[in-house]
Amino acid sequence: MLLVDITFWGLSVVAIGAALGVVLVRDLFRAALLLVVVFLAVAGFFVLLSAQFLAVVQVLIYAGAIAILLVFAVMLTKDVPHGNLPNRLQVPAAMVAALLLAVLVAVAAATQWQPVPLAQQEQVAVVQTGSAGLANLLVSDYALAFEAVSVLLLGAAIGALALLRGRPEQAP
Amino acid sequence: MTLQAMLIVAAILFCIGLYGALARRNVIAVFMSIEIMFNSVNLTLVALGRYVAPHALAADIESALTGQVFAVFIIAVAAAEVALGLGIVFALYRNTESVDLTEAAQMRR
C-alpha cells in the first residue's frame, strides 16, 4: 500500500506541476512537451486505478498521436520561444477557475460516496484489470455508441481533409 | 490513495486547463489546455468507476466497467476533435497568417 501511495503522490505532483507549466511557460514548444508529461502522468494514474487498457490507449493516442499533431501545429506560431502569451482575461479566468475548483473540492469531500462492497471487491478488480470485459461491453451494450464513434471518426477524417485541401486557385 | 484525493487531483487539473483555455492568446495553447481538461474528466470517470459501486453491480459485475467505457469514448471523441480542431487552426492560419486568437476577429477573409 505504501508503494501505491508514494506513486500516487509523486504522480500528482508531476501532473499538476506539468499542467501548470503548460499554461504558464512562455516557450510554446516546451509547453507542448510538458503536455506530454501530463498525458503520461494520467496514464500512470490509470494504471494505479487498475485500468491497464486505458493507460496504454492513453499513451498510444494522446502521447503518441495527439501530442505529435500539437507539436507540429506549434510551428505555426511566429515566435515560438515567447509564443505562449496571456490575453486580457487573465485575472477573471483565474478567479473563475479558482471558484470552480473550490466548488468541485467541496462536492468531492462532502458527498457520501457508496463504496464497492467488500465481498465484491476482488471480483471487480479482476473485471477492471482485464481487457476482455471492456471489449465485450463495447460490442454488446454500447454497440450503438461504438458505431456512432466510428462514424464520427470517419467524418472527422474527411472533414479535416476537406478543410486542409489546397484551394484550386493556389495550385501552381 | 483515496477516491477523494483522486477526484481532487482531477479537479485541480481541470481548473488549470480551464484557466489556460480562458486566459491564453495562442490558439494552440488553448488547444493544449482543452486536452488537459479532457484528461481530467477521464481521470474522474475511471476513479469513480474504480471506487464507487453502481446500483447494478450486484446483478451485473460488468457494470463496474462503465467508467472505463465512457473514458474510451471520450478518448475517441477527443481524437476526432483534435483532427478537426487542428484543421480549423490551419484554416485560420491561412486566412490571418497568425494563430493569435485576439487577432481573429472575423470568420471570413
Next chain:
Amino acid sequence: MSCQLAAGNILYENPLLRWVYDIAGTVAPCWAAYLAAGLAFMLLLVNGVLIGTAILTWAERRILARFANRIGPNRWGPFGLLQPLADLIKLLTKESLTPRSADRIVFNLAPILMLMPALLVVAVVPFARNIALADLSIGVLYVLAISSLTILAIFMAGWASQNRFALFGAARGVAVLISYEVPVVLSLLGVVMLAGSMSLNDIVAAQAVPFFLVQPLAFFVFFTGVSAELNRTPFDVAEGESEIVAGYHTEYSGIKFAIMQAAEFGGTITASAVIVSLFLAGWAGPLAGYLGWLWFLLKLGAVLFVFIWVRATFPRLRTDQIMAFSWKFLLSLALINLVATALEVYFLRGDSRTLTTVDLWVMAGINLALAAVAIGAFGRLNRAQVQRVRPPLPVLAPAGAPAGKAV
C-alpha cells in the same frame, strides 16, 4: 523470514524472478525482495539490449562488408570483435558539443528519450517459457504504445538543434513514423485475432504453426513497417546523408551521438525480438523447456541478419515514394489481411471456438496464396502509378546556356 508470492502475482510464473525473490526474501522485508527481483531482471534486460547493440554494430559492419566484398573491422580482438569498444571509447572522449542557439534542456533530453522505448519494450518479450519481466495482458498494445513515443524524441532532437537540416530530418522522420504506424497496427490485429489474446506469452503459445506462415501478409507488412519506423536504410530519409547532412542528429556529437546510435541499434534488436515472438513462435522449438532461450536467440539472429541483408540490398527511397508505399501498398495489404483473417477465423473455428493445428495449416495455405496474389497485383498497380507521377528530372544546364533552356 520467508515471503510467499500469491498465485496471481506478476512475478509468480517466472522462475528467474521467483528465484531472486526467494533468495532476497530470506534477508530483507518482502517489499524489498519484490523490488530487488524486479530491479535485477530489469538490469539484466537493459544490459542485455545494450551489449546486444554493441555486438550488432560490429555484426552489421562485418556483414555489410561481406556484401560489398570487403573485410570490415578485423583489427582489434578476434574477428575485430572488440571494435565496438574502441568506437565507444572514441565517442566518449570526443567533445560533446551543444549549439549556442539550441534549446539546451530539450537538446540533452532527446537522446535519452530516444533510447527509452527500445529498453522499455523488451519488458514484455518472453525469452523462454514464462521468462518475461511482465507478461501484460495487453502486451501487443503496450509494444505499439511505447514505440510510438520515439516520434516525439526525434522531433525534440530536430527542433532543439535549431538547425534547418535537423528540422527537415525530424519532419521527414515524423511523417514516415506516423504513416507506417497505421499499417503496422492493422497488421498486428490479425495475429491478435488468431491467438485470441494480446499477451505475448499467449501469442507464442498459440503458434502451433509459426504465424509468419499463417499470416504472411501481416509478417511482410509488419517487417517492412518496422524497418521504416526504425529508419533503416531503404527508408532512412530522416537522416539521408546525401541529402540533409545527417538529419535530426546533425548537431549531436560525442556521448549524445553514441546514445542515439545505441537507440537506433537497440530499437532494431527490440523490434526483432518482437517479430520473433509474434511471427516466429518465440522460444518454441525442440526441447523448448530447456533450450527456449537458445531458439529465441537463433531466431533473433536470423531476423537481424535479414534486416542487415535488406539494408545492403535496397537503395534509399524518395520521401514521396515512401509515403505512397505506406498508404497505397502496405495499408491495402494490411486491410486485405485483416478481412481475410477475420473471415477465416469465423468460418474455421466452428462451434469449439478454438483453432486446431489443422485449421492453422489450412489458413496458412489460403493466406500464402492470397499474399502472393495481393502483393503481385498491388505491386503492379502501384508501379504503374508511381511511373505516371514521376516528377520531371532536374536538368543540368551546360555552362553558358541560359537557365531553363537546357535539353
